[in-house]
Structures are given as C-alpha cells and as structure tokens.
Amino acid sequence: MNKEMAIRNVTPMDHARVIAVMPAWWGGRDLTASVQKLFFIHFANTSFIAEARDELVGFLIGFLSQAEEDVGYIHFAGVHPDYRKAGLGRVMFEKFFEVCKAHRRWVVKSCTSPVNKLSIAFHQHMGFAIEAGDGMVDGVPVSMNFLRANDPKVLFRKELK
Amino acid sequence: MNKEMAIRNVTPMDHARVIAVMPAWWGGRDLTASVQKLFFIHFANTSFIAEARDELVGFLIGFLSQAEEDVGYIHFAGVHPDYRKAGLGRVMFEKFFEVCKAHRRWVVKSCTSPVNKLSIAFHQHMGFAIEAGDGMVDGVPVSMNFLRANDPKVLFRKELK
Numbered sequence: 639m640n641k642e643m644a645i646r647n648v649t650p651m652d653h654a655r656v657i658a659v660m661p662a663w664w665g666g667r668d669l670t671a672s673v674q675k676l677f678f679i680h681f682a683n684t685s686f687i688a689e690a691r692d693e694l695v696g697f698l699i700g701f702l703s704q705a706e707e708d709v710g711y712i713h714f715a716g717v718h719p720d721y722r723k724a725g726l727g728r729v730m731f732e733k734f735f736e737v738c739k740a741h742r743r744w745v746v747k748s749c750t751s752p753v754n755k756l757s758i759a760f761h762q763h764m765g766f767a768i769e770a771g772d773g774m775v776d777g778v779p780v781s782m783n784f785l786r787a788n789d790p791k792v793l794f795r796k797e798l799k
Numbered sequence: 800m801n802k803e804m805a806i807r808n809v810t811p812m813d814h815a816r817v818i819a820v821m822p823a824w825w826g827g828r829d830l831t832a833s834v835q836k837l838f839f840i841h842f843a844n845t846s847f848i849a850e851a852r853d854e855l856v857g858f859l860i861g862f863l864s865q866a867e868e869d870v871g872y873i874h875f876a877g878v879h880p881d882y883r884k885a886g887l888g889r890v891m892f893e894k895f896f897e898v899c900k901a902h903r904r905w906v907v908k909s910c911t912s913p914v915n916k917l918s919i920a921f922h923q924h925m926g927f928a929i930e931a932g933d934g935m936v937d938g939v940p941v942s943m944n945f946l947r948a949n950d951p952k953v954l955f956r957k958e959l960k
Contacts, residue, residue, distance in 0.1 A: 671832040680862070680872055683866050684865060703841040704842050704843075705842065
C-alpha cells in the first residue's frame, strides 16, 4: 500500500462520495441502494474509507452482527479500479478483522454475486472459505435466496482465531 | 390490540413478505430498497413482525447503534392500513423500547419523510420529540441531508428514562 494513502473511520459526510463512485467501481452495476447512509452514522466505528491525497480510493462498510454474537459482517467493500492489486483491499479487511477481534468477534462473514469473479478471488486470497449452498453458478457454490429470491450469492466465512 | 394478534422476532424468511406489502402500506411509495434482508438476519433480535392469524399486519426493523452506545434506532416500521389506530404500532414500539432498555439503550431515534403526516403524528403520540433541523417543511423542522442530499427528513428522539 502506497505511503500516501490513509485509512480512517467513515463519517456521515462520506456517504455521498462513496455513492458517487460506486457505479464506476462496479463496472457499471448500480448497487448504491444497498449502501445506505445509516451505516455511515450507526456503524461508523466498524467502517472505513481509504484516501490517497484527498481522493477516495477505497471503502469498507462492516458491522458487528447483533443476532450472531461471534460474527462481524462485511456488507460492502470496494477499491478504485486504478488502485487494485496494490494491497489496499487487504489492509482494509485486516483493519476490520482487528476491530472484530477487539469486540471478540471470531468469525467474519461476507457475500458477493457469482458474477463478481474479482471479489470471489479476493476473498479466497484473504483466507475466506465459500459456504456450502443450495445451488452452483460457474462451478461456485451459491445460496439461491440469501438476500432476495432467485438472486444467487456466494457466501464467505473466515475464522479469525 | 386484538387478541388474535401475535408479535415475534423476525426471521430471514419474513423479508419477502414484508417487501411484498410495503408499497400498499406506504400508499404506493416504493421504499423496499431500504429494507434489506440483512436486517432480518443480523438484527433479528431487535426487529419484530405482527401477525393476525397468519396474515402479516405489522413490522418494526430496529437495531442498537454501534457508534452511539446509548441509542436504539428504528429503521422502518409499518402497520397494515386496515389495522391502524388499533394500538398495534404502540405495542411494537414498546416492545422495541423494552429491548433497548434491556441493552441499556436509553435513547430511541427514528426518522421519517415530512410527507408522512401519519408517521409524524404517531411519533409525537408516542412521546418522541422532533429534533431541531436545518430546514422547515409544512411547519415541521427537518434535516435536509440526513439520509441523502436534499431529501428532508424529520428526526425523532425519545428518552426512555
């Protein structure tokens, strides 16, 4: 990771900046409806943005599950296309792992769409296992109805201990 | 509240049912994008649905703020139009207040759109104060950029002590 980058907790004011870059970072897919500002208010202490000089180059929105008391959940994370493969994703994930451990959360969960091959490869590289599902897309196990009916998701799980 | 009604914590399977009724309950406004299934997974212990016989008649999606350690936040709540004014909203809110108190959350926050007069009246009836904002719509103080730029919201706050 470049020395000029800095990672800090999000503030509510960062929401508009994140929303603005998302379609470009996701190759044109508009997933902004899932990144609600309330996360930037109420989960600011487990969510981060990365900046290089003053440009937004990465973000991670995560929270501590209330219902699963040993779980930290990564809701959305993204890195500026020009800054990929430089280790920024790893640094942000590791920052989230640290905050999970500090709260005695020993399992990190996440999910992605099977179309997002970059995300699948990144999670595997970071030591996440793919959970057994009830379907298969492009050779990858998926859960067909995890976030919506007939919208397959690849579910990831990593033990921190 | 009718004796045939029952209130219980949500499960992930309730998400599709809630999404299905929302446009009708909100007078045609489609706010379903804000009610993500992940709330039904990770905040199930602070979220409720009400059923009359097996019909869905109410829901409340709430969570304990991570960043504001004394705050419980009501993200979305709705009651079937045919079941309004019967006290169901009050019962669900009081159930949320109880779970807040059990977790030592002494402040409950919520927000609504100024167009939603029913919601404003209900919150006031339940003892919520309207927070000072940076604008005014129809004589009600609003925060202009709370969840999105130029999308005024009425912010509510209630102390439980």
